[in-house]
Amino acid sequence: MGFLDISHVSKAYGAVQVLHEVDISVEEGEFIVLVGPSGCGKSTLMNMIAGLEPITKGDISIRGRVMNGVHPSKRNIAMVFQSYALYPNMTVAQNMTFGLEMHGVPKPERERLLADVAKLLQIDHLLERKPGALSGGQRQRVAMGRALVRNPDVFLFDEPLSNLDAKLRVDMRTEIKKLHQNLGTTIVYVTHDQIEALTLSTRIAVMNKGYIQQLGTPKEIYDTPANLFVATFMGSPAMNIIPATVRVEDGAPYAEITDARGHLQSLKFSQANMAEWNGKEIMLGIRPEAITDIDGADRKSQNIQRFSNIVTVTEPAGSDTFVTMTVSGRDVVARMRADASVAARDSFEFAVNMDKAVAFDPKTEARIR
Amino acid sequence: MPIQSRQADLRTRLQDLIPKIVLAPSLAVVLIFVYGFIAFTVYLSMTDSKMLPSFDFIGLENFGRLFALPAWNTALVNLVIFATLYIAICTVIGLGLAILLDQKIRGEGVLRPIYLYPMALSFIVTGTAWKWFLDPGLGLENTMHLWGWTSFEFNWIKDRNMAIYTLVLAAVWQTSGFVMAMFLAGLRGIDNEILKAAQIDGASNVALYRRIVIPMLRPAFLSAFVILFHMAIKSYDLVIALTGGGPGRATELPATFMYSYTFTRNSMGIGAASAVIMLMTVAAIMIPYLYSELGAKKE
Amino acid sequence: MSAVSQDTAVKTSRVAQVFIYLTLVLFALFYLLPLYVMLTNSLKPLSEITGGDMMSLPRALTFEPWLSAWATAQVGVSPTGLRPYFLNSILMVVPAVAISTVMGALNGYILTKWRFRGDTLLFGLMLFSCFIPFQIVLIPMARMLGLMGIAGTTQGLVLVHVVYGIGFSTLYFRNYYASFPTELVRAAMIDGAGFFRIFWRIMLPVSGPIAVVTIIWQFTNIWNDFLFGASFAGLNAMPMTVALNNLVNSSTGVREYNVHFAGAIMAALPTLLVYIVAGRFFVRGLMAGSVKG
Known part of the structure; x- marks a missing residue:
């Protein structure tokens, strides 16, 4: 029994089912990120936790208390909205204490809580301003402050950073992470940005088409994606997916792939159980940083495979250089050190770290374990 | 773990109910006073009501008698003449003034409110002013005579064949400025970069308006048409104040016909039938229009 | 619509400029002419009108016609001037505008922020009621007012104007609140505010502009109404427009045109004043009433 329990929750609008039997159990102090493309059901799920949308089937409970049908204001939650939803006619101070006032907290108490939070977020000098006179980052802080003064059981963040420009977004991300580390609050955070998900969370729920695709720590999600959707959605640039055939030679399984010239090459699997797939088609998944030049290969890896191919394009990006090539008819991206000497149209010898490779069943799209 | 009912709590249920309770009076009022009354009038149009409503059903007989x-x-012919000219002239003047006003005019802030x-104003005020202005013995004609143009003749308001056009004149005076405002808003909504692109493509001013700008004003044309159309059909006050339906029946419109047959000629059944025809005409235009306007916004 | 002329890409020649200004000024004269004629002639003695030309300024300036129109002119059968009817109109307009605006605000709030199944259809029904030819409701309305015992009274007219004004006021507030972020309402719900508290504390404080637009629109429409006034008002509740029409069409005695004009301007003055003071909002109301959605 977790702190926030979402068990067998479904949601339907008429005949359209937007969430299917969602199960998540959140421990106190966890930072859970719901991530997925738009329309995956993550915002609907958050609204159901908040009580803004009724639950079609299943239960949501907080601290063991079933919350279905409980009014949003009685759930002891606070929410930070994408648009911040600051009341335009009230000052920052009034915005932050409105919820306390509605809950009948006496004025001196409200002012004490306000002062504490304003100091924590360094917005004490803004308290008498109206939201219209604040910058994007300041509004963001006020919106968080409004949630913090309530000292709720669960914080809900609904894409709170997506209205900020790129630099501010990175700063606020760090800010939110610090806040979570210092206060140890329980946070449910919705985003479509997989980098936010990986950097902030203690656990991630990757969602698509109303289903939880995978629930796990950022490392689990990144290294061992449950299926093709998670593999390609999480990580940037995306994981390379290469059609391959499994061949067993001398008892060891190999992935047979075609290079740009049409020649077959083999990469030895690290997982012995791939031998069961002898002669069958699979989808081979390799992250760009697992394909490098030979000097740049991971020294800790037990299984570096050589692979030569013609380079299509190189894209220097400061710290790294991204190299594109064609493998089995697909574009494949490799991530090189910036000083790797590689040029377009040349033949190049790549090192593939097969310890990091994963394989997917092309029919079910699930990872082969 | 405390067992709790999966039912919504009192507050949630109350919050669900309150909006409906607050909306209920408006809904009731609209259902009774608009749709109930429409049904009642439709029913009356199928009875032999004279001075007072009667409930003897006679089917569509009133409609046959009405059209005889x-x-x-x-009144119908007058309405066709009036509505066609009113809508056409208002649109031409409105669009013309809007295009001219959109040429970086100095003093736009003064001209626009004048238009x-x-x-x-109330149509009664408009009618009073124009009635006098058009009176040959007092208004324009008389003034022209006094200024020395003795052959000037302008007695439409007394002329059975021309009186309907005085109605058009006064109505255009009242609403063409409004149509101008609608088109001006449409013009101001057009992206300037499109105009610049067209000029770089070598379009002359005339071609620019004819090929690019006016086609882009389609929504404004549609709104203007719908508004003017329903105003034309509802025109009543102006006729009463300007001509009283005369001379003779020269400026009788369906709205004045309905009123006089119902309340002064004691033919309520016929009056109701004429009101039903008016409603159907408006509905034929308004319902598709409202449907598309509301439908487009549905998510 | 902004008062500032924006940068237009279209360039015009000198000759065209002259033509444009000429046309615009001519039309301005066309729109101003009747007002000018009414105003000047309302300040002339009757003899100067019947004998002289309508365009000239008064030679012997007199305010007599205005006093007469206000207090002593023959309206229908009694020589009361327009004063009592002006008061009737005010007694009718103020409550009718207030009630229909408040109901419109609540309706708009519900239809955008507390949506439910079928709300668009319901709004469509309300909206269509703005555009019906009112002839279709005259007969049953007359009976209904009789049944309710308010036939011929100002209360009766207030009821009529509220009923047929709700559609427009709802339209205005609905369109305005539709662009008001729903997240604010959700935030207030989580903060613990209820239906009325959200309306009062969150929505109303930002509703100023649309309230002004609605009030002006309703005021203009109700003040200028003639059909309902002529149909349902008794002698003691007759509004200004109906009284003006009676004044102009009194068959007894000499036609005092100068008094008619003074009366017409009096009837136009309140709405004209509103237009002069708050024209921006008036135009916005016209636009919102024509472009739905």
Whole structure:
């Protein structure tokens, strides 16, 4: 029994089912990120936790208390909205204490809580301003402050950073992470940005088409994606997916792939159980940083495979250089050190770290374990 | 773990109910006073009501008699003339003034309110002013005679064949400024980069408006048409104040016909039938329009 | 619509400029002419009108016609001037505008922020009621007012104007609140505010502009109404427009045109004043009433 329990929750609008039997159990102090493309059901799920949308089937409970049908204001939650939803006619101070006032907290108490939070977020000098006179980052802080003064059981963040420009977004991300580390609050955070998900969370729920695709720590999600959707959605640039055939030679399984010239090459699997797939088609998944030049290969890896191919394009990006090539008819991206000497149209010898490779069943799209 | 009912708590249920309770009076009022009354009038149109409502059902007989009445047919012909000219002239003047005003005009802030102010007046006031202005013995004709142009003749308001055009004149005076405002808003909504692109493509000013700008004003044309159309059909006050339906029946419109047959000629059944025809005409335009406007916004 | 002329890409020649200004000024004269004629002639003695030309300024300036129109002119059968009817109109307009605006605000709030199944259809029904030819409701309305015992009274007219004004006021507030972020309402719900508290504390404080637009629109429409006034008002509740029409069409005695004009301007003055003071909002109301959605 977790702190926030979402068990067998479904949601339907008429005949359209937007969430299917969602199960998540959140421990106190966890930072859970719901991530997925738009329309995956993550915002609907958050609204159901908040009580803004009724639950079609299943239960949501907080601290063991079933919350279905409980009014949003009685759930002891606070929410930070994408648009911040600051009341335009009230000052920052009034915005932050409105919820306390509605809950009948006496004025001196409200002012004490306000002062504490304003100091924590360094917005004490803004308290008498109206939201219209604040910058994007300041509004963001006020919106968080409004949630913090309530000292709720669960914080809900609904894409709170997506209205900020790129630099501010990175700063606020760090800010939110610090806040979570210092206060140890329980946070449910919705985003479509997989980098936010990986950097902030203690656990991630990757969602698509109303289903939880995978629930796990950022490392689990990144290294061992449950299926093709998670593999390609999480990580940037995306994981390379290469059609391959499994061949067993001398008892060891190999992935047979075609290079740009049409020649077959083999990469030895690290997982012995791939031998069961002898002669069958699979989808081979390799992250760009697992394909490098030979000097740049991971020294800790037990299984570096050589692979030569013609380079299509190189894209220097400061710290790294991204190299594109064609493998089995697909574009494949490799991530090189910036000083790797590689040029377009040349033949190049790549090192593939097969310890990091994963394989997917092309029919079910699930990872082969 | 405390067992709790999966039912919504009191507050949630109350919050669900309150909006409906607050909306209920408006809904009731609209259902009774608009749709109930429409149904009642439709029913009356199928009875032999004279001075007072009667409930003897006679089917569509009133409609047959209505369309056999010369007065009704005159009113219909008048409406067609009036509505066509009113809508066409208002649109031409409105669009023309809007295009001219959109040429970086100095003093736009003074001119625009002058074009629009008649819209704030009552049709009764408009009618009173124009009635006098058009009176040959007092108004324009008389003034021209006094200024020495003795052959000047302008007695439409007394002329059976021309009186309907005085109605058009006064109505255009009142609403063309409003149509101008609608088109001007449409013009101001057009992206300037499109105009610049067209000029770089070598379009002359005329081609620019004819090929690019006016086609882009389609929504404004549609709105203007719908508004003017329903105003034309509802025109009543102006006729009463300007001509009283005369001379003779020369400016009788369906709205004045309905009123006089119902309340002064004691033919309520016929009056109701004429009101039903008016409603159907408006509905034929408004319902598709409202449907598309509301439907487009549905998510 | 902004008062500032924006940068237009279209360039015009000198000759065209002259033509444009000429046309614009001519039309301005066309729109101003009737007002000018009414105003000047309302300040002339009757003899100067019947004998002289309508365009000239008064030679012997007199305010007599205004006093007469206000207090002593023959309206229908009694020589009361327009004063009592002006008061009737005010007694009718103020409550009718207030009630229909408040109901419109609540309706708009519900239809955008507390949506439910079928709300668009319901709004469509309300909206269509703005555009019906009112002839279709005259007969049953007359009976209904009789049944309710308010036939011929100002209360009766207030009821009529509220009923047929709700559609427009709802339209205005609905369109305005539709662009008001729903997240604010959700935030207030989580903060613990209820239906009325959200309306009062969150929505109303930002509703100023649309309230002004609605009030002006309703005021203009109700003040200028003639059909309902002529149909349902008794002698003691007759509004200004109906009284003006009676004044102009009194068959007894000499036609005092100068008094008619003074009366017409009096009837137009309140709405004209509103237009002059708050024209921006008036135009916005016209636009919102024509472009739905």
